[in-house]
Amino acid sequence: MTSTHQGKICIITGATDGIGKEAAMHLAGMGFTLGLVGRNRDKISSTLAEIQNATGNKHITFFQADLSLMKEVRRLAEEIQSTFDKINVLLNNAGAYIADFEKTGEGFERTFALNHLSYFLLTDLLLDTIKTTPNSRIVNVASDAHRKTNLNFDNLQGFNGYKGWPAYCKSKLCNIMFTYELGRRLEGSDTTANCLHPGFVNTSFGNNNRAGIRLGLTAAKAVSAINVKKGAKTSIYLASSSEVEGVNGKYFAKCKPKNSSPQSNVIEDQKRLWDISEQLLS
């Protein structure tokens, strides 16, 4: 195990599958103490056993939460804080493409709630702990899919017309705009916030949808997706590499900073999204 990471605490959401699970496996091998978040009890048990058997790392705690529900995000944050008194890395990774409109019991559109509001709220609730941990990092998994859209602040949650793929793209644009605004707010502290595009990765992404969509995605993945080991590289890099110590407020792909779309860089829009998110969660 790499001793430089021994004793460092890394929280990863969406750790029971795909990119998050692969990142968890790798970071466990590097010696991190992990706080992993999953929603399905059976997948949590099997993932925990798999990571522990493969790496020998016993410092892994799993938390269960449906991150599309803000009451569960709040409970999760409390559980994390009563388990760990510091957080070196928060990797907001859980996300989904939800083809059909769904409103959660809390009245939010589910894609927006899971992919954006959960990143925003979990980060906010853990921020004091993160900021008091030296050289801490917040890493948000976004996507190049954000380039295909712009935010319409009058229909942020698709209540006046919802299309699944554009809603997903908008939520990933939110991840980037949130990261940039957060990065600015963190200036002068030794906590950093960065976001990333993992590539088009052969994971379970999209499998929650109806058969036609699953079939289309499976075919596209077979033709052009990279494997999950490659797909987790930038997440692992931003969570652990000394090369990015002090690097803040950037969008990465293939472990290198990259420009994001024009709207993602509009500071006024970043602030507006922040304010609206805060109001929705107040």
Ligand SMILES: NC(=O)c1ccc[n+]([C@@H]2O[C@H](COP(=O)([O-])OP(=O)(O)OC[C@H]3O[C@@H](n4cnc5c(N)ncnc54)[C@H](OP(=O)(O)O)[C@@H]3O)[C@@H](O)[C@H]2O)c1
């Ligand atoms: N795959 C790609 O090509 C690609 C490209 C760009 C960006 N991304 C982003 O990468 C991130 C990870 O995606 P992936 O490809 O690894 O997908 P994945 O294989 O489907 O894994 C998603 C993870 O998020 C969890 N999750 C989903 N809904 C949840 C909920 N309501 N509450 C709590 N956890 C939930 C899943 O839990 P279960 O195990 O219980 O399902 C799983 O652990 C996402 O943010 C996605 O937007 C992926």
